[in-house]
Amino acid sequence: xxxxxxxxxxxxxxxxxxxxxxxPLSRYDAAAIEEGMDRYAVLVFRDQHxxxxxxxxxxxxxxxxxxxxxxxxxxAAERRLPLxxxxxxxxxxxxxxxxxxxxxxxxxxxxxxxxSDSSYRAVPAKYSLLSGRVVVERGGRTExxxxxxxxxxxxxxxxxxxxxxxxxxxxxxSRGTLGFTEVSEAERAMFRPVRQxxxxxxxxxxxxxxxLSAHAGGIVxxxxxxxxxxxxxxxxxxxxxxxxxxxxxxxxxxxxxxNRQTMHRVTRFDETLVRDMRRTTVAGDAMTVAQAA
Amino acid sequence: MxxxxxxxxxxxxxxxxxxxxxxPTTRExVMAIEAGMDRYAVLVFRDQQxxxxxxxxxxxxxxxxxxxxxxxxxxxxxxxxxxxxxxxxxLDKNDQPLARDSxxxxxxxxxxxxxSDSSFRAVPATYSLLSGRIVVDKGGDTExxxxxxxxxxxxxxxxxxxxxxxxxxxxxxSRGQLGFTExxxxxxxxxxxxxQxxxxxxxxxxxxxxxLAAHIGAIVGWxxxxxxxxxxxxxxxxxxxxxxxxxxxxxxxxxxxxNRQVMHRVRRFDDTNVRDVRRTTVGGTETTVAQAA
Numbered sequence: 001x002x003x004x005x006x007x008x009x010x011x012x013x014x015x016x017x018x019x020x021x022x023x024p025l026s027r028y029d030a031a032a033i034e035e036g037m038d039r040y041a042v043l044v045f046r047d048q049h050x051x052x053x054x055x056x057x058x059x060x061x062x063x064x065x066x067x068x069x070x071x072x073x074x075x076a077a078e079r080r081l082p083l084x085x086x087x088x089x090x091x092x093x094x095x096x097x098x099x100x101x102x103x104x105x106x107x108x109x110x111x112x113x114x115x116s117d118s119s120y121r122a123v124p125a126k127y128s129l130l131s132g133r134v135v136v137e138r139g140g141r142t143e144x145x146x147x148x149x150x151x152x153x154x155x156x157x158x159x160x161x162x163x164x165x166x167x168x169x170x171x172x173x174s175r176g177t178l179g180f181t182e183v184s185e186a187e188r189a190m191f192r193p194v195r196q197x198x199x200x201x202x203x204x205x206x207x208x209x210x211x212l213s214a215h216a217g218g219i220v221x222x223x224x225x226x227x228x229x230x231x232x233x234x235x236x237x238x239x240x241x242x243x244x245x246x247x248x249x250x251x252x253x254x255x256x257x258x259n260r261q262t263m264h265r266v267t268r269f270d271e272t273l274v275r276d277m278r279r280t281t282v283a284g285d286a287m288t289v290a291q292a293a
Numbered sequence: 294m295x296x297x298x299x300x301x302x303x304x305x306x307x308x309x310x311x312x313x314x315x316x317p318t319t320r321e322x323v324m325a326i327e328a329g330m331d332r333y334a335v336l337v338f339r340d341q342q343x344x345x346x347x348x349x350x351x352x353x354x355x356x357x358x359x360x361x362x363x364x365x366x367x368x369x370x371x372x373x374x375x376x377x378x379x380x381x382x383x384l385d386k387n388d389q390p391l392a393r394d395s396x397x398x399x400x401x402x403x404x405x406x407x408x409s410d411s412s413f414r415a416v417p418a419t420y421s422l423l424s425g426r427i428v429v430d431k432g433g434d435t436e437x438x439x440x441x442x443x444x445x446x447x448x449x450x451x452x453x454x455x456x457x458x459x460x461x462x463x464x465x466x467s468r469g470q471l472g473f474t475e476x477x478x479x480x481x482x483x484x485x486x487x488x489q490x491x492x493x494x495x496x497x498x499x500x501x502x503x504x505l506a507a508h509i510g511a512i513v514g515w516x517x518x519x520x521x522x523x524x525x526x527x528x529x530x531x532x533x534x535x536x537x538x539x540x541x542x543x544x545x546x547x548x549x550x551x552n553r554q555v556m557h558r559v560r561r562f563d564d565t566n567v568r569d570v571r572r573t574t575v576g577g578t579e580t581t582v583a584q585a586a
Binding site for chain 1: 511
């Protein structure tokens, strides 16, 4: 049984077969997956009955696990999963769906906006790996947009306009977009904006891509409303249907994406139903730009 | 020379020929235009060298003028045009482009978001008439989206879900989306939210449409972030390319639209160039829903 990858859309995303990722991976398979990530940016593995530990072990093939606080308002006591596993479910600690007006649920709604994971960290994430433990029938898709193709499709004037722009990213910006604006002083400190280049270059392939995210709320030296209007235009451009793969979940899918080359979002679903999704994240290893002093 | 209307899009929008709207129009012409508005929702008249007085006269064929005083942030002393007009130009009182960081310019960037004129008034507008006195070559298109076709294309579950929903509209919400959040107490009072049905029915044709606008900030009875995420989804649905007509301006175009049936927005342009477009607005005659006490 050898690993192979079938491309899913005309521009990106691949479905991987011929590998059991619940078991230790051969060096050869790990390299093939990493090459697949460079090329397809999103990989889908079907029927992978992962435990949390097996998911961690698989993730470590590609780098260090991101396990730092700063990504959510849930307190340590409220968390259902340890810090090295991001909880993308709609559940509380007792495995019950969060109440409609629960503050954590309101915060999680930010995932309905197109974003790149951890773009609000000075060193943003490399890969995210999302395991579908309990999935919903209707809605709740994860959609991906290819930021390389989106960059390539810009006209030359726009490419040169944005080449050196630097954006400010914060969880407060994405949440603010949805009118979630009440944060404590401690949360505000945790969500302090970081800087990211708007155009980034992939370290292996050398391809340029748009580093967009709902977390982006400012462009350095631009008036805020002009920034926001411009970023909205770019996001609209970058998420045209031809650049998008919409993943319909089956239980035990693992979907893995490169945050340096894609944005993603979840689509609406009936949140009175259980949707248990668990994410591990491979930390990045470099900033895209120097941070403000 | 008889008035005729040629469709310019598969769903809506028509180009009118055979009428000179700078001169008094006949009853038959007015009726034909009104019937055209019911059907096409957007009408384009080319080569109409209107003076302000002629634009007002033409507008009065379709109802009362909506006066704009007191509802934007521009003080009367700063106004370039008679209060019968909404000044949609990028100019100050001396016909110079507003400075990049001018508060008025940043406020006006809200027009880059999809909206329906005066949806923030308890009695929203019927028609808007926009005359292109000086237009720009690149960008600055006005785009229109057909809210009837968008409504028709919803699935049955969504139609049932939205049928009775009531939204809160305010200029503060659309500006807030762009991070324009500083308002004086007087402005805040003038921009107090009003309520509008999310689904409205055209009084003549009986067709239903989605009453969406960037001015929406809440749905009555819903948590704010959930309302915002849902409205964004509806907006994305309603502004898909098949529902959109993009108007590329020629000087002395007059474009007229029915705010009860379409949304519109302006696209980005180099606003160091002069773009002098002047809007008259026909006031509505009724609320879409009872206002909060």
